[in-house]
Amino acid sequence: MGKKVLCGYGIDLDAVSSWINTSGKGRADATDVSRGIFGATVGLDRVLKMLQKYNIKATFFVPGHTMDSFPSQVAKVHEQGHEIGLHGYTHEYVSGLSEEQERAVLQKSIEAATRITGKPPHGWTAPAWTTSPNTVKILEESSIMYDHSFMHHDSQPYYLPYNPDYIETDYSKKAEEWMRPMSALKDSSIIEIPANWHLDDWPPLNIGQGIGSGFIDPDVVFKIWKAQFDFFYRDYDSFIFPISIHPQVSGKAHVQLLQEGMINYINTHPGVEWVPLGEMAEQFKSGKLPGHAVQGGAS
Numbered sequence: 001m002g003k004k005v006l007c008g009y010g011i012d013l014d015a016v017s018s019w020i021n022t023s024g025k026g027r028a029d030a031t032d033v034s035r036g037i038f039g040a041t042v043g044l045d046r047v048l049k050m051l052q053k054y055n056i057k058a059t060f061f062v063p064g065h066t067m068d069s070f071p072s073q074v075a076k077v078h079e080q081g082h083e084i085g086l087h088g089y090t091h092e093y094v095s096g097l098s099e100e101q102e103r104a105v106l107q108k109s110i111e112a113a114t115r116i117t118g119k120p121p122h123g124w125t126a127p128a129w130t131t132s133p134n135t136v137k138i139l140e141e142s143s144i145m146y147d148h149s150f151m152h153h154d155s156q157p158y159y160l161p162y163n164p165d166y167i168e169t170d171y172s173k174k175a176e177e178w179m180r181p182m183s184a185l186k187d188s189s190i191i192e193i194p195a196n197w198h199l200d201d202w203p204p205l206n207i208g209q210g211i212g213s214g215f216i217d218p219d220v221v222f223k224i225w226k227a228q229f230d231f232f233y234r235d236y237d238s239f240i241f242p243i244s245i246h247p248q249v250s251g252k253a254h255v256q257l258l259q260e261g262m263i264n265y266i267n268t269h270p271g272v273e274w275v276p277l278g279e280m281a282e283q284f285k286s287g288k289l290p291g292h293a294v295q296g297g298a299s
């Protein structure tokens with residue numbers, strides 16, 4: 001049997017939102033804001049041109065703030081046939097939100113996306129891939145079909161389990177109080193197209209945050225991405241390969257060339273198709289694409 005490989009880009013159009021979500025770390029920096037504007041304009045246009053060149057339809061996860069601040073740019077993404085998914089309003093870190101705030105942010109971003117595309121969005125990815133114990137339940141209540149924030153697998157779709165119950169250690173108490181297993185995992189109706197920090201341009205290639213601080217040789221990143229693709233292609237009959245990028249990073253010249261090199265490499269393999277992440281979820285749901293069953297916990 002031939003291979004079935006669904007590759008895709010999940011493109012976080014954070015623009016200004018991630019820089020003005022200061023999350024308690026002081027005021028936003030005006031130069032960082034200009035980097036966000038670069039992302040929504042120059043960077044986005046370069047990424048769109050690249051997708052057009054390779055005839056790839058992608059998924060853009062767009063914060064509500066970007067939809068409302070750069071409406072003509074986001075409309076262009078939609079008009080070119082790409083999927084629009086959700087990514088918070090002002091790139092809020094969901095792990096720090098109350099349940100009420102998490103619901104309000106999701107609702108407002110659904111409304112902003114619906115104004116642009118004319119129909120409710122199917123997909124969501126958590127800003128910075130931080131989530132809360134309530135996230136899965138809230139996504140279900142909001143009729144979201146798939147998520148792209150969790151990491152139970154790295155190359156197979158699956159039904160996302162609810163957050164299990166577990167006891168965090170509290171060193172002021174007796175050890176017997178926390179020495180318990182987590183509860184049994186139970187699937188939700190949300191399909192997971194898993195997130196993967198090792199297939200993301202931000203940690204190695206963004207200036208000023210995280211490991212490498214943006215000065216990693218793109219050839220090194222190419223090697224890390226290629227090694228994952230090669231392993232999955234060798235060991236699985238079918239797999240998904242969702243690459244996460246940001247126009248303010250991948251819109252930079254040297255990272256553009258990295259992306260083109262990766263697309264060219266992947267395209268030498270039989271069985272490869274480039275699709276939006278929503279299409280991966282649809283194919284899993286309809287049984288056209290096998291996946292994984294997440295297990296664990298004590299009942």
Ligand SMILES: [Zn+2]
Pocket residue numbers: 012014018087091127128
């Ligand atoms: Zn983001």
